[in-house]
Amino acid sequence: MLVQRFCHAHQFTQRETEVFELLLSHHTNQEIADQLFLSLGTVKTHVHNIFIKLDIKKRTQIFPLFEDYQASTPEKITLKKSSDFS
Template sequence: MKKTVIVFSLLILALLLLFQLSKYTIIRGNMQIEYIMVLIAIVFFGIGIFINNKNKNTNPNKIDLQKIKDLGLSKREYEVLKEVASGLSNQEIADKLFVSESTIKTHVSNLLVKLNAKRRTQAIQISKDLNII
């Protein structure tokens, strides 16, 4: 979070400096406003490319299938966990998986026990930390 705040602060600072530079160049009469705007656009285009390339270099978290087996999650419990993580209610999950709502409640209860969580949100966070969703 701190890194994101610092990056955006530096971008804002760069923008302010470019505007100040453009103001002084207009006052001096050395450049036309179009050149200044092109310069600002090129700088921010370069920053955008840099940030995009930086995001591509980060490896997405791979799902740890061995951890799923170690926790003893069944295939159906894992399906329910993925649906819970997507924000669906018990009834919506039941409709999607073609089972009753009470079956989903049982699966969610089993998930909470196996993940040692008290709430659904806590189970999702633990699952993300374990790289299983």
């Protein structure tokens, strides 16, 4: 629910929200494409649009931005660190 509110606050489309959730789980563009049955180019477009809406340049900037948002709300979720995926 917190992710949904974050995405709504940044005016993400439904598909951008789905992509964003997978980005938070450290999925690659190809993994996102495979999971959502999209082309790699379509995923790259969604990621690009997310970056524009968040005013960021790299996917590593997503995590501190979301964590700051999370810290400002009473609802908490735990993000996995990229080292958790080794």
